[in-house]
Amino acid sequence: MGKAEVLSQLRSMLGTANSFEKKFWATPHDAFGFTCSVAKGIVVELAGNACHEWLLTLFKLNPEPLIFWCERASRIHPTAIRQRGVKLSRIKFLNSTEDLQQPLRMALESGHYPFIVAPNVFEQVPIFQKFHLLAEKSESTLFLISEKEMTPAWPISLQLEINAAPNDFSITVHRQRHGTSHGVGL
């Protein structure tokens, strides 16, 4: 077994041990009753053609926390967000083509936004590590939306691929460090 694999296994074991101390968000089920727990204070990477729909369902299930939503260009439609049951007064939008690191850090550090959504435009592990530490400290969950492949960076605790299925989602878990993924009747 290589060093990288050993490290990955150790991190996974550590995450499982810590999961008893973690708090979790209410999460939506997919078409088969499958659900995936999302812990507070972690970095989550999402991909797939229905990840935003899933995310909005998650926000609807947790109706109180404020949301900080970063985008490169304004693409998400606020009317659609409201129609999915998420109040627009909860969301602060940020459109920026510049470096998103600084605003994300500020939002994470403040601790006022338990949900933070941003495009995954980062590559370096230290950046993810910083996000992970800040998220853990403030108990905010950072959702990074990937349009390409999932990143191999270790500070990301949960990687989900969510695609559209007839009348619902199909969820594929690529990495789950905290909590569990389980299905009803599976």
Next chain:
Amino acid sequence: MRVACLWFDEPSPVLRVAEMCLRFSPQIAVRDKHAVFIEIGKCKRLYTEAGFLARLQVVLRRNNLTASVFIGSDITDSLALARYKKFSVDSLPLEALLDFADPFARDEVLQKSITKMISSFRDLGIKNVGDFKQIPSADLIGRFGVVGRHCYQRLQQESPIQWPTWKPEEKIIERKEFPYFEFYGELDPILFELKSQLDRIFQRLWARGLKVRKLQVDVVCEKTSLVPNPVRAFIFDFFAPQGATKGTLKILKERLSKEFEKDPIKSPIEALQTQVLATCPANPGQRNFLNSSEEKLEQLNSLHNQLIELCGKENIFQAELVADRRPERSWKKTHDRPHEDIDDSKIIAQTPERPTFFCRTPLKVEVTAGFVHINKKRHRIAHWDPTVERINGGWIETAVEMTQLPQDGIRLTFDRNYYRVELEGGQKVFVFENPNHEFFLHGYYG
């Protein structure tokens, strides 16, 4: 009347202290660098004397000042008691007569006469104010005339004292000159000084029950041939009013670091000045210990200000729904109401379901039998929803708008049939057809 007197043994910034005491009472007087008088008798329903003393200690501690504080029934006795640190008027030394006769130390002739009178009394064996009070008034007036009568009346509180007018400065300005210590464009020393200036400014504003809305920081540099314009002014127009140093300093730091990076300071800094340009009322009440929502809102406002400074006002916003059937115009950006609940249930009840994403401009697509061609790529149609959403209008746009855009006026009209299409692989798209039977991709689910 109940008057509190703060006596400073060393010359102190009494004007600053007086400004901070505005929270306790509007009736304040000062005696040149040594004493502040506050009339608290009329505020007895608002706070007790013990509560007042406790709050005053906090104000003094914040300013690193020490003062003896006494509460009396008039300016004169509170001053004399505070100055000589005695608990009864009778035990005061004879020198206290100076404070009784001229509490604001403005009449030098009177003071000279009283000093002479005091030395005469000493020769007669009178040691303190208690002894002085026992002298019959007729003897006193016969021996010392008007001065003796004046002192006697003041001791008996028979002669009222007019409070000299004192008003806080209209402009709140903090300035620091650097005559010897020269530093150039390093940000840290500037921020260090700015922090102390902001601390003082916010204390002054807090006393007046205000928050800052607009602030100007002037960095005054030495005038050299390289620097023809030595004063660099930075104006901060805050989106949400600021009430604390911590958040404001972060905003200042953000702007200054950007500006100094673009245009560094090339000559030594001579002075740093911070001036409040605009204020607004703050919540004058006490902090709610059971609910921190106000503090949270202030912190959110501060974060919002910092983000505006970092990314620009147009890029930080909240969304609000608008009653318009065109999907691209069905919402607008709002900047002035952070996380304030808005009732949009009526609008949302009348709006058909929208996809999560919208294209900036509709993308022309081709629809053939069983396929949609998007960007020359063929996608098989899995399901074409027969429900059509027809929107049509624009001709009733206001005449003003039409006259402003005579060339583009036609663009304001719209006539679209929207369809929801599911492609192979589960991707759903939102397309519309115009009267020319052309199809456009306008949005997609995701």
